[in-house]
Amino acid sequence: MDRNKSVVQLKGITKRFGSFVANDAINLELKKGEIHALLGENGAGKSTLMNVLFGLYQPEEGEIWINGEKKIVDGASKAIELGIGMVHQHFKLVQPFTVAENIILGNEPKKGMNIDYKYANNKVREISERYRLKVDPEVRIQDITVGMQQRVEILKTLYRGAEIVIFDEPTAVLTVQEIEELIEIIRNLAAEGKSIIIITHKLKEVMSLANTVTVIRRGRVIRSLDIKETNENQLAELMVGRDVTFTVDKHKQEPGEVVLSVEDLQMKGEQGKLAVDGMTFHVRAGEVLGIAGVDGNGQSELIYGITGMRHISGGSVKLNGQDLTNHSPRQVSVAGVGHIPEDRHKHGLVLDFSVSENMILGSYFNKQFGSGGFIDYKAMDEFSQKLVNEFDVRGSGITAAARSLSGGNQQKAIIAREMNKNPDLLIAVQPTRGLDIGAIEYVHKRIVQARNEGKAILLVSFELDELYALSDRIAVMYEGRLMGEVDVEHRNDQQLGLLMSGNQAGEKE
Amino acid sequence: MGKIIKTFNSSSLLVPFVSILLGLLTGAVFMLAGGYNPIAAYGSLINRIFSSPYNMGETIRAITPLIFTGIAVAFAFRTGLFNIGVEGQFMMGMTGATLVGVLADLPWFIHAPLAVITGAVFGGVWAAIAGYLKAARGVNEVISAIMLNWIALFLSNFLIVRFVVVEGQQKSKPIRESAMVKMDWLVQALDSARMHWGTVVALVCVVIFYLILWRTKLGYELRAVGLSPEAAHYAGMNVKRTMVKSMFISGLFAGLGGVFEMLGVFGYQTVMAATWGYGFDGIAVALLGGNTPVGVFLGAVLFGGLNYGSAGMSFGADVPPEVVRIVIGAIIFFVASHGIVKWMLKPFLMKRANNRKEAA
Numbered sequence: 001m002d003r004n005k006s007v008v009q010l011k012g013i014t015k016r017f018g019s020f021v022a023n024d025a026i027n028l029e030l031k032k033g034e035i036h037a038l039l040g041e042n043g044a045g046k047s048t049l050m051n052v053l054f055g056l057y058q059p060e061e062g063e064i065w066i067n068g069e070k071k072i073v074d075g076a077s078k079a080i081e082l083g084i085g086m087v088h089q090h091f092k093l094v095q096p097f098t099v100a101e102n103i104i105l106g107n108e109p110k111k112g113m114n115i116d117y118k119y120a121n122n123k124v125r126e127i128s129e130r131y132r133l134k135v136d137p138e139v140r141i142q143d144i145t146v147g148m149q150q151r152v153e154i155l156k157t158l159y160r161g162a163e164i165v166i167f168d169e170p171t172a173v174l175t176v177q178e179i180e181e182l183i184e185i186i187r188n189l190a191a192e193g194k195s196i197i198i199i200t201h202k203l204k205e206v207m208s209l210a211n212t213v214t215v216i217r218r219g220r221v222i223r224s225l226d227i228k229e230t231n232e233n234q235l236a237e238l239m240v241g242r243d244v245t246f247t248v249d250k251h252k253q254e255p256g257e258v259v260l261s262v263e264d265l266q267m268k269g270e271q272g273k274l275a276v277d278g279m280t281f282h283v284r285a286g287e288v289l290g291i292a293g294v295d296g297n298g299q300s301e302l303i304y305g306i307t308g309m310r311h312i313s314g315g316s317v318k319l320n321g322q323d324l325t326n327h328s329p330r331q332v333s334v335a336g337v338g339h340i341p342e343d344r345h346k347h348g349l350v351l352d353f354s355v356s357e358n359m360i361l362g363s364y365f366n367k368q369f370g371s372g373g374f375i376d377y378k379a380m381d382e383f384s385q386k387l388v389n390e391f392d393v394r395g396s397g398i399t400a401a402a403r404s405l406s407g408g409n410q411q412k413a414i415i416a417r418e419m420n421k422n423p424d425l426l427i428a429v430q431p432t433r434g435l436d437i438g439a440i441e442y443v444h445k446r447i448v449q450a451r452n453e454g455k456a457i458l459l460v461s462f463e464l465d466e467l468y469a470l471s472d473r474i475a476v477m478y479e480g481r482l483m484g485e486v487d488v489e490h491r492n493d494q495q496l497g498l499l500m501s502g503n504q505a506g507e508k509e
Numbered sequence: 510m511g512k513i514i515k516t517f518n519s520s521s522l523l524v525p526f527v528s529i530l531l532g533l534l535t536g537a538v539f540m541l542a543g544g545y546n547p548i549a550a551y552g553s554l555i556n557r558i559f560s561s562p563y564n565m566g567e568t569i570r571a572i573t574p575l576i577f578t579g580i581a582v583a584f585a586f587r588t589g590l591f592n593i594g595v596e597g598q599f600m601m602g603m604t605g606a607t608l609v610g611v612l613a614d615l616p617w618f619i620h621a622p623l624a625v626i627t628g629a630v631f632g633g634v635w636a637a638i639a640g641y642l643k644a645a646r647g648v649n650e651v652i653s654a655i656m657l658n659w660i661a662l663f664l665s666n667f668l669i670v671r672f673v674v675v676e677g678q679q680k681s682k683p684i685r686e687s688a689m690v691k692m693d694w695l696v697q698a699l700d701s702a703r704m705h706w707g708t709v710v711a712l713v714c715v716v717i718f719y720l721i722l723w724r725t726k727l728g729y730e731l732r733a734v735g736l737s738p739e740a741a742h743y744a745g746m747n748v749k750r751t752m753v754k755s756m757f758i759s760g761l762f763a764g765l766g767g768v769f770e771m772l773g774v775f776g777y778q779t780v781m782a783a784t785w786g787y788g789f790d791g792i793a794v795a796l797l798g799g800n801t802p803v804g805v806f807l808g809a810v811l812f813g814g815l816n817y818g819s820a821g822m823s824f825g826a827d828v829p830p831e832v833v834r835i836v837i838g839a840i841i842f843f844v845a846s847h848g849i850v851k852w853m854l855k856p857f858l859m860k861r862a863n864n865r866k867e868a869a
Contacts, residue, residue, distance in 0.1 A: 309742060330745030339743070347743040352736045357729070361744040364729055373725050 005032045006068070007164055007195045008053065013062035015048055022048040023059070024219040030164065035186060035196045037210035037227075039203075039239055041436035042407065045219040046199045050166050053197075054086045055079040066164075085157025086166040089173075091149050093141045100124045100137035103156050127158050132188050146294075147178035154185065165189060167198045171205060175294045176464070176497030183209050201239070201436075203232045215239055240437045248444045248469050250451075255472065256285035259320060259456035260306070260425050266314035267298075267305045269480070275301035277480035278315070283425065283456040288447070290471030290488075291460045294500055298480035299460045300342055303429055306458075307339050308332040319425060333362050338423035340414055342430050342460070344407075348414045351403040355395065358402045359384040359417050391416035392442075408439030415446055426450055429460040444469060464493060478502040524847045525797050525804070527854060529811065532840030539835050540828060549826040554833075557821025558814055566695070566702025570774060572813030574599070576711040577766030578791025579809045580718045581759045583800040585636075587722055588755035589735035594639055594654025595763040596788025597661030598632035600781075602767030604665040605631030607778040610684030610771065611673040617687040624688040625710075625768050632764015633757045635661060640756025644749035650756070658784065666780045679780040690772045705773025707765070712806075714762055719802040721758065731755050763788065790816075793841045812837060 008030040015023040022045045030036050038046045051057045053064065055073035064071055066082050073079050079086075093102050100120045109116045109123070124137040133151045141149060150170065157165050167186070171179045186209060190196055200206060206213050207227065215222040215238040222238050260283040269275030275298045283289045293299055304310035306317050308329040316325045319335050333339070341347035349358050360369055360380050368383070370376035384398045393412045395405040402410060411431065418426065428447060432440040447470055451457050461467050467474050468491055476483040476499040483499040486492065537547035558568050578595045585592035592598075606628035613620060639657055642648040673681040695704040722728040733741040734751045742748050766787060771778055794812055798804025819833035843850055 307743075328745060328747070329743060333745050341743060343739075346737070346739045348740065350733050350737045350740045353733065361733070361740070364726055370726065373727060375724060375726055375729055 006030065007032050007066065008197075009065035010049070010053065011063045011065065013049065013052055013059045013064075015045075015052055015057055015059045021219050023052065025062070026216070026219075026221050028214055028221070028224075030195050030197060031212075032195055033190050033193050034212060035190050035198065035210045037206040037213040038197060038199045038216060039201065039206055039213050039235060040216035041201060041239060041438075042434055043436070044216045044239075046216055047168060048219075049216070050086070050168065050197065050199055053079070054084060054166060080160050080162070083161060083163035084166065085160060085162030085164070087150065087153045087157060087168065087170060089169045091153050093149055093152060095142040096140060098138050098140050099135050099144070099152050099155075102141060102152055103137070103159050105156075107160060124155060124159065127155055131155075131158060131185070131192060133185060145178075146173050147175070147181065150174070150178075150182065151185070154189075162194070164195045164197070167196065169199055169201075171200070171202065173295060175500055176493050177501060179205075203235050203239075206235065207232055217241055236437065248448050250448050250470070253286055253452070255287035256454060257320075258282045259285050260458065261318045262306065262315070263318075264315035265302070265305060265312060265317065267301045267310065267480075268313050269298070269301065274313075275480050276305060279477075279480070279482055280315075281475060281482065283458050285424070285456050286451060286454045287472040288451050288457040288459055288470050290467040290474040291458070291477050292464070292467050292474050292486075292496060292500060293462070293477035295462055297477050299429070299477055301480075302477070303339075303342070303427055303458075303460060306332070307337060307427065333421070336421075336424040338418035338421050338426045340411075340418055340426070340428040340431050342433075344410055344414055349402045349410060352401055354399050355388065355393070355402055355405065355413060356381050356384040356398040358413060359387055359398075362417065362421065387416040387420055388413075391419075391446075408435045408442075411435060411439065411443060415443065419446065419450060423455065425456045425458065427458045427460075430462065431459070432461075432463070432466060440466075464496065476500055523854070524850050525799065525808075525844055527850050528797070528840050528843035528847075531843045531850070531853075532836050532838075535839035536832055536836035540832060543828075545828045545832075546826060550822045550828040550832070553821045553825025554815070554818035556825060558818045560821075561700065562698070563700040563702045564817075566699035566704050568814055568817045569708055570703050570705075571817040572809050573705075573708045573711050573773075574766040574770055574787045575790055575794050575809035575813045576715065576806060577707075577762050577769075578787050579794030579798060579805040580714055580802070581636075581762035581766070581788075582791045582795035583798065583805050584718060584722070584762060585755055585759040586795060586800050587735050588731045588752065589738065590640070590643070590752060590755060590759075591651050592636060592639070592654060592756060592759045592763075593651050593792065594636060594657050594661075594788070595759070595766075595791050596784045596786070597654070597658035598635045598760040598763035599767040599788050600658075600661045600665050600784060601635040602628040602632040602764030603771045603778055604628075604668055604767075605764065606688075606768040606771045607681050607684060608668060608672060610688035611682050613688070614685065615687060620685065620687040621690055621772065624684075624772055625690070625765070628768030628771070629761045629764040632762075632767060633760040636760025636763065637753055637757040640753040643756075644752045658788075662781060662784055665778075669778055669780055673778075674780075681778045683777050684772060688772055689776060690769065703774045705769055707769025707773040710765060710769065714765065715802045715806050718762070718805075727754070763791070766791075790837075793837060796841060796844050 006029050010026060010028040013023050013026045026049055040046045048057065052059050053073065055075045055078050058074065064073055071082060073082065094105065103124050104120045109119045121137045128135050133155055135148055135151050135155065141152065170182060174182060186196055198210065210227050212224060213227055213235065214224045215235065217239060263280050265276050265279045266274055267276040279302065291299060301310060305312045308327050308331065312326050316323060318324060319337065322335060324332055324335055345351060350361065360383065364375065369379050381398060388398055391412050393409050393416060395409050402413065405413065431443050431447065435443065447457060459470055468488060471488055473485055474488055475485050476496065478500060479502060483502065486496050486499065540547040540550055557564055559565060578599060581595045582592055606624045609624040609627045613623065615623065635657060639650045639654045642653045643650045669681050675682050690706040692704045692706060696702065722732060730746050730751050733744065733746060734748050738748050790812055794805055794808040798808035815833050815837060819830035822828040822832065823830050
């Protein structure tokens with residue numbers, strides 16, 4: 001196998017959306033058997049570039065060369081034909097179908113008029129053994145874990161004969177252990193001669209996995225580097241365009257009175273199962289309690305319960321001793337709870353409202369914004385302008401629709417609004433999801449600042465780095481229950497990972 | 510559903526304008542195919558509207574109910590609800606006004622307002638039923654409102670026959686003069702065209718429509734719920750109660766439309782075999798007007814004018830007036846499928862953009 005043979009060459013790819021240049025004359029070379037990381041912040045143009053390669057977008061300028069031949073990739077089917085496969089961030093699987101059925105979908109082996117399931121199952125087994133991807137072809141997608149589903153996606157590309165596999169943010173939804181397994185799988189694929197491109201913004205993964213890294217910033221290639229010649233700090237700097245501090249300045253402080261106390265909380269989930277199954281914990285003034293766990297273990301429900309957005313079926317929620325169990329979101333908010341919601345598009349903002357209108361979303365009913373049932377738009381605009389200045393929300397002004405702001409500025413607007421309420425308890429769920437490094441830095445700084453000012457903070461996050469950077473205590477949640485707390489001083493990902501996958505033994509190790 | 514609502518709430522001026530032109534063209538094509546002269550037909554349509562003071566007055570009368578039903582539909586849309594039940598609410602408004610107008614015997618300054626308010630509340634409550642069913646039981650408001658339309662039709666007929674019918678006839682006794690709201694001086698001035706105060710109330714309602722939605726805290730809630738119920742819920746708004754409120758107000762507007770047809774125009778109510786269709790036309794008006802106050806007003810003027818003028822087409826050009834329904838249908842089609850309109854406009858817009866670029 002010739003490791004120096006280039007399988008993909010992108011030459012001067014330019015892709016515009018209206019007047020916005022998403023990719024600006026990008027050059028990229030992928031060699032056979034190589035793991036090539038495409039590193040950049042959100043909106044840097046990584047996904048656009050890969051969608052061009054996969055035939056989902058047509059570039060305005062530039063050429064795509066596959067195996068030394070110039071090709072026009074006009075559609076995903078053409079890309080598959082050329083041996084390119086893509087594992088999307090959001091899996092495209094049919095839930096009630098079996099693994100094998102999903103894999104053969106669109107390219108079914110036939111026996112007369114019927115689908116040859118026996119052949120399909122055997123074929124899937126054969127590929128999965130060859131690349132050491134453990135899956136049972138006959139189970140249904142809805143019954144397997146997220147990590148397994150991802151393996152099915154990988155198998156799908158291999159079944160279709162992919163020689164080049166593109167991974168779009170593959171670790172975003174995985175647990176610590178699953179990430180390790182995925183890294184192993186990707187290494188195997190490369191060893192078998194497949195060429196891999198990984199889109200990511202996580203520096204650790206790049207360092208531990210890739211051979212080569214190409215950094216993209218604002219649609220341009222900043223540099224392509226051999227992984228042996230670089231380090232995390234240099235990559236971060238290239239990615240953001242300036243020096244970045246990873247650590248948040250957080251000094252030790254003694255927590256004060258108990259602000260939030262949750263006793264034996266129970267909440268119903270989707271299918272009659274308990275989504276929150278008897279949780280008891282406290283958050284004190286001036287401390288950050290981090291809740292770790294894999295997405296979908298009841299974290300969202302827990303927060304909806306505390307904030308009054310969903311019915312609590314048992315137990316109690318108290319704020320400063322005052323009972324808030326099953327109170328309305330308005331009552332909870334007025335009692336002194338600020339909430340930076342998990343989904344800023346769905347809950348945090350009315351996207352088609354102006355920035356100004358969004359700023360009073362939780363306080364429009366106050367006398368401050370008009371009396372007699374009318375809204376005082378002047379007071380609203382003045383108030384919003386003040387917050388926008390104070391929290392540095394950038395965009396085209398307070399009359400612009402919230403939709404028009406970048407993700408980071410949308411989040412800043414929400415933080416501005418929630419912090420301004422001067423709450424006793426601040427709840428932050430995934431506060432930096434989808435934000436770039438600069439914005440993450442800012443959000444972290446604000447949260448620690450609120451803690452230093454003596455607010456109680458409940459932080460739910462799936463990012464271990466974030467939990468360690470911000471929390472004073474970390475509790476792990478699994479299937480609606482607390483599995484225990486871990487030490488924040490001495491980081492132990494192994495133990496945390498075991499707790500996150502429901503292994504009580506993690507505590508003893 | 511979300512997509513439909515988005516289509517209705519879009520506020521570009523270009524699409525409705527082009528849609529109207531395309532609608533008129535479509536009508537012309539059909540007329541040509543049938544061997545008629547479209548220019549003569551449209552000419553006599555316009556001629557009919559402006560030919561005499563009487564016809565101009567009657568055109569305004571035809572426009573008035575469409576303003577009411579148009580803002581009724583548009584108001585609900587702004588809260589993310591498709592009030593297809595305006596038809597039934599309109600009818601309940603008629604019935605409420607007729608019952609009070611016939612049965613009560615009061616001085617005019619109490620009688621007329623009481624009849625108006627009763628009719629409006631009849632319409633509001635009728636709409637609130639659909640709103641409540643949606644909020645409390647999750648029943649799709651489109652389904653329940655369509656069924657409520659039928660119930661309104663037969664309930665109205667029952668109430669008329671049971672309480673105020675003229676023996677042996679299929680209509681109510683005349684509404685007392687003290688409840689009527691005709692503008693007598695204008696009726697005389699316009700050769701007895703049926704002018705009434707409802708037109709003024711309709712214009713006031715257009716302003717109220719704007720004030721409620723964009724100047725009050727209630728309107729802020731209504732729009733927030735319409736644009737994002739989840740975010741409204743997060744912000745501590747009572748989404749369900751807001752839906753009921755929105756439907757109630759929408760129904761008030763619809764009910765008023767029916768009220769003035771009775772108190773301003775006819776003066777008695779007949780037992781009906783089918784509904785009048787003003788409510789359904791209101792959906793078209795709201796769609797064409799992009800759910801904006803001015804847009805709805807202009808949409809009502811257009812459709813009211815087309816409807817009234819269509820009689821002139823058979824008169825002046827021997828074209829069946831039903832052709833106007835084709836025109837209206839085509840306009841609605843083009844507004845709703847605005848993708849097609851934009852696609853057709855693309856070459857022109859590109860050219861303009863290029864010209865601008867060259868000029869710069």
